[in-house]
Amino acid sequence: MTENHTHLTPCRLDSYTRDDVTAILGDGPDPFGVDSAGLTWLPKEEHFGVRLGDRLVAHAGLRRLPLVLGGTKTSVIGVGGVAVAPDVRGRGLARRVVAAALDHARTMGPPHALLFCRPPLVALYARLGWREVPDEVRVEQPTGPVVMPLRTMWTPLRDGAAWPPGPVRLLSAPM
Secondary structure, rough: OOOOHHHHOOOEEEEOOHHHHHHHOOOOOOOOHHHHHHOOOOOOEEEEEEOOOOOOEEEEEEEEEEEEEEEEEEEEEEEEEEEEEEEOOOOOHHHHHHHHHHHHHOOOOOEEEEEEHHHHHHHHHHHHOOOOOOOOEEEOOOOEEEEEOOOEEEEEEOOOOOOOOEEEEEEOOOO
């Protein structure tokens, strides 16, 4: 039976809970595979999802974050919590849900979106138009700033928005 993809349209979610994470990724102890980084993360403020029937099968979240970029204090839209249920991967749901989140992010003001990911996911995000940040990225943690051990990637939210050279300092915990 061929599945109709027209109903797999991303939508804005009113909330996103630990139960939603479990519904998408299962109830393992480290659903995003980042616990080994030892970081404290901020929750997302805006949520986008894809449902297959009544089941939430994909998610991407957003949060505005302060940072120092190229020596200038500004803000960025952090993208995080990107998840696709294992049994529906390979159907373009990550692309769809991230695109929906970025469409909203473009209305929020900052010129860039930023995300953190494990090295095996760099190629996926590169196919979606994200670029690696070449410089060191520091993020706040309860013990003070630390160098982000995961890969940092960015994408423009406005035409012509370039990523300035130099170190990056997120003035908060990562999202």
